[in-house]
Amino acid sequence: MMSAMGLAEPPPLAPPRFEDFYRAQYEPMLRLAYLLTGSRAAAEDLVQDAFIRVQPRYPALNSPAAYLRRTVTNACYSWHRRRQREEAYRPAPVEGAAPEHDDVWDALAKLAPRRRAALVLRYYLDLSEADIAAALGCRRGTVKSLTHRGLADLKDVLEP
Amino acid sequence: MNDDELIDRLRRTLRDEATQVHAPPDGWERFQRRAAGASPARSRWVVAAPVAALGLAAAIVAAVLVTSNGTSTTKGRTELATPAARPATTAAASASATTAAAAAGNAGAAAAPAPTAPTFAPSASAANVPPGFTPRSVTFVSPTEGFVLGASAVAHTVDAGRTWTALPALPHAKVSELRFANAHDGWAWGPELWATHDGGHSWHQLTVPGGEGGVYALEAAAGAVHMVVFDGQAFRVATAPVASDAFSVSLGAAAIPVGAGPVPTVQLVLQGRTGWAIEVDRTVVGGLRLVDGAWQPWTPPCLTGNGPAVIAASSATEVVAACDEGVWGPAPQTGERLWVSHDGGATFTGAGPIPGGHALAVASPSAGTIVAAVQAAGPAALEATFDAGATWSQVSTAAGVDAADLGFTTATQGVVVFRTPAGDGGTLQITRDGGRTWREVAFS
Numbered sequence: 001m002m003s004a005m006g007l008a009e010p011p012p013l014a015p016p017r018f019e020d021f022y023r024a025q026y027e028p029m030l031r032l033a034y035l036l037t038g039s040r041a042a043a044e045d046l047v048q049d050a051f052i053r054v055q056p057r058y059p060a061l062n063s064p065a066a067y068l069r070r071t072v073t074n075a076c077y078s079w080h081r082r083r084q085r086e087e088a089y090r091p092a093p094v095e096g097a098a099p100e101h102d103d104v105w106d107a108l109a110k111l112a113p114r115r116r117a118a119l120v121l122r123y124y125l126d127l128s129e130a131d132i133a134a135a136l137g138c139r140r141g142t143v144k145s146l147t148h149r150g151l152a153d154l155k156d157v158l159e160p
Numbered sequence: 161m162n163d164d165e166l167i168d169r170l171r172r173t174l175r176d177e178a179t180q181v182h183a184p185p186d187g188w189e190r191f192q193r194r195a196a197g198a199s200p201a202r203s204r205w206v207v208a209a210p211v212a213a214l215g216l217a218a219a220i221v222a223a224v225l226v227t228s229n230g231t232s233t234t235k236g237r238t239e240l241a242t243p244a245a246r247p248a249t250t251a252a253a254s255a256s257a258t259t260a261a262a263a264a265g266n267a268g269a270a271a272a273p274a275p276t277a278p279t280f281a282p283s284a285s286a287a288n289v290p291p292g293f294t295p296r297s298v299t300f301v302s303p304t305e306g307f308v309l310g311a312s313a314v315a316h317t318v319d320a321g322r323t324w325t326a327l328p329a330l331p332h333a334k335v336s337e338l339r340f341a342n343a344h345d346g347w348a349w350g351p352e353l354w355a356t357h358d359g360g361h362s363w364h365q366l367t368v369p370g371g372e373g374g375v376y377a378l379e380a381a382a383g384a385v386h387m388v389v390f391d392g393q394a395f396r397v398a399t400a401p402v403a404s405d406a407f408s409v410s411l412g413a414a415a416i417p418v419g420a421g422p423v424p425t426v427q428l429v430l431q432g433r434t435g436w437a438i439e440v441d442r443t444v445v446g447g448l449r450l451v452d453g454a455w456q457p458w459t460p461p462c463l464t465g466n467g468p469a470v471i472a473a474s475s476a477t478e479v480v481a482a483c484d485e486g487v488w489g490p491a492p493q494t495g496e497r498l499w500v501s502h503d504g505g506a507t508f509t510g511a512g513p514i515p516g517g518h519a520l521a522v523a524s525p526s527a528g529t530i531v532a533a534v535q536a537a538g539p540a541a542l543e544a545t546f547d548a549g550a551t552w553s554q555v556s557t558a559a560g561v562d563a564a565d566l567g568f569t570t571a572t573q574g575v576v577v578f579r580t581p582a583g584d585g586g587t588l589q590i591t592r593d594g595g596r597t598w599r600e601v602a603f604s
Contacts, residue, residue: 019188026191027183034181035174043181052195102303102570104173123167124174155166 018058022051025065029072035120036076038109046075066134073117073135080113107157115150122147176570180302182342287326289315289603295577295588297338299346300569307360308577308588308603309338309348314360315603320573321590324603327360337564341380341402349375349387355405369398369407377437381430386450388426388437394418395426395439397448397455410448414455419445427470434476436460436505440468442488449505461499461508466490471505472567474524479505482519482532498530498549511549516541521576523595525568531555531595533563533576540578542566544595556598558587568595 016024029050033043050071054064061067108116114136121132122143132143161169184190290312300306308315313326333354340346340360348354351374354363368374368389376395378387386399387407394415398407418424419441426439435450438460444467447460461481462469466489473479479501486493496519499508517536524530528548534541540563542556560578568574572594579586589598 022188022191026187027181030183031178031181035178040181048191048194051191055195102173102176102572104169105177108170108173119170120174123171124178151163151166151170154170155161158166159161 018055021058021064025068026051029068032069032120032125033072033076035124036073036113036117037079038105042076042079046079047072050075066131070135070137073121074137077113077117103158104154107154110157111150111153115146115153118143118146119150119154180305180342182344287313289313289324289326291604293326293603294579294584294586295601295603296336296564296579296586298565298575298577298588299339300573300575301340301342303570303573305343306569306575307338307340307346309335310586314338316360320592321588321601328363330354330363333363333365337378339378339380339385341383341385345380345385345402347378347380347385347387349378351375353387357403366405366407369409376424376426377428379428379430379435381435382432382453384453386428386430386435388428390418390424391415395424395437397428397437397450399455410455413457414448416446416448419443429471429473429479431473431476434473434504436471436473436479438469438471443467444469444483458505461501461505468518470519470522472522472524472530473505474526474529477502477504478524478527479508480511480522480524480530481508482514482522484518496532496534498532498545500548502527514543514549515552516543516554520563521566523566523568523574523576525571525574525594529594531566531574533566533578535561535563542576542589542595542598546594546596555591555596556589558589558600560585560587 026047029047030043033047034040037043037046050068053071054061054068057067058064108119111119117136118132121127121135127135129140129143132147133140136143136146138146289310293310293312293315295308295310295315297309298306299308304320305318306316306321307327308324311329313329315324316327317324330348333348334350334352335348335354336350338346338348344357344359346356346360348356348363353366353368353375355366356363369387374389376388376390378385380386380402383402384399385402386397388395389398389409390396391409394417396410396415398409400407416426416437416439419439421442424439424441424445426437429436430450433450433453435455436458437448437450437455439445439447444460444462444465446463447458448455449458450456460469461471462483462485465483465485467484467487469481469483471479471481481499481501482496483499484496486495496514496517498511498514500511501508514532514534516532516534519532519534520540521533522530523532529544529546530549531542531544534543539557539559540561541554541558542563543552544555545552558578560580562579564577564579566574566576572592574591574595576589576598577586578589588601588603590601591598
């Protein structure tokens with residue numbers, strides 16, 4: 001097609017192939033899932049599952065990255081719920097054998113999953129309240145509350 | 161702690177934790193296998209929904225099974241409290257995993273990778289660390305994962321030093337130091353330079369960029385590896401993205417002139433995209449500072465102290481220096497003194513004497529906490545202060561007259577190698593309480 005200036009118009013930008021999308025998003029999502037779960041093994045499982053869920057919808061998505069982020073966040077939240085159910089039946093962990101992290105990381109693990117997610121999305125990904133609300137599937141006011149309460153919880157754990 | 165401080169700590173923790181996670185290079189292939197193996201995603205989830213209650217019941221039944229045999233089989237996702245040694249083959253590099261941004265600031269001569277001739281890639285199977293393993297250099301890439309260079313092997317841990325496996329040694333390489341930027345990208349140097357991008361399973365030799373006389377110092381942070389080299393006239397810094405061997409050498413004023421002494425040494429300290437290089441040749445000769453990814457001239461501490469100095473940093477702004485003052489100048493020799501900076505090394509103020517002899521190395525996990533490896537006539541020792549130099553106490557001693565790689569991975573976990581100059585002895589010590597107590601690490 002020729003424009004009024006007689007120049008050829010550039011073809012519309014094609015969305016990246018799913019493989020390219022996967023390669024670009026895999027590691028960021030792996031890191032996000034790790035921060036949300038604290039488990040590398042779970043993060044890898046959950047992110048792979050999230051990509052499997054996203055793949056069939058990928059061509060029709062306006063913002064596949066945001067959709068994927070929401071899918072991963074939800075999957076991590078579900079993982080926490082599943083884990084809580086299983087927790088009651090799990091043998092006590094072996095004392096003194098856990099890997100060491102700094103006290104903020106340890107404190108983060110004690111937070112409610114949605115508050116933890118709000119803090120990670122806000123202070124690791126630097127998402128806006130609107131984007132966090134989209135990722136968590138809640139209102140912006142809820143994001144404010146989750147973030148505020150998450151920080152308060154974190155402070156309580158660090159400075160009891 | 162106010163909210164700003166809490167948020168700052170939270171951001172740092174999240175960033176530090178996240179950067180330990182890297183995508184395996186075969187992620188796409190794994191995805192394809194997983195996608196092919198799974199029933200179509202839609203049907204799997206659609207089927208799951210109507211039978212949610214059944215699924216919950218199944219989960220509970222599975223969980224009950226956990227208690228019966230002590231091992232969770234639930235979807236294979238339950239993690240053991242003790243991290244299992246990761247199979248070597250799962251450690252994997254990803255060139256895209258690392259940010260090359262840190263290297264971008266240096267307009268430099270591309271001294272191109274000289275990934276060169278010799279390569280070494282023996283069997284990658286995990287093995288026990290050989291008896292008599294003598295540590296020479298240590299590097300931790302996370303609180304749990306670390307590597308130790310020895311004459312007979314490279315020891316590797318994924319559980320904070322509780323257990324070790326042996327990676328292949330570099331039998332023909334002339335190297336004495338080891339650094340890894342992450343689980344995959346590492347360098348062994350001194351005087352030769354070797355690199356690995358698969359977690360130490362294979363190594364290849366690089367030509368030292370710009371250089372005569374080998375590598376004087378090497379550190380990696382924020383996705384970039386920096387090494388100090390000598391170009392025949394001055395010391396310069398060569399930088400590359402960690403997953404690459406393409407080093408660029410800093411040009412122009414970013415150089416340290418040669419000193420008057422016989423044996424120049426250079427120390428490199430990095431904190432993210434900030435860093436410091438200090439050259440000592442009997443006395444402090446000069447320095448460079450890395451500001452937002454670019455090296456520039458820097459007036460180091462103790463420049464007029466007539467003696468050597470070692471430095472450390474706990475953040476981009478908190479820098480400390482241990483200066484052995486008056487060693488080469490007119491009397492009196494005033495001894496080892498601590499200097500601290502709260503502005504990234506722009507200005508330093510004195511913070512009193514450091515006991516125990518000459519400072520071999522210094523480290524600071526947080527502002528006000530400083531550990532110095534010192535040595536007088538006898539064995540080397542660690543002296544520590546937890547009140548910014550007001551008081552000091554000896555926290556460890558060890559046979560050996562040199563201390564290498566004293567540093568902290570987190571605010572609480574740190575390491576040091578005490579070694580003999582001849583290389584026939586050495587011990588690795590680790591602290592898990594911010595430097596208050598140290599214990600020797602066993603490799604068997």
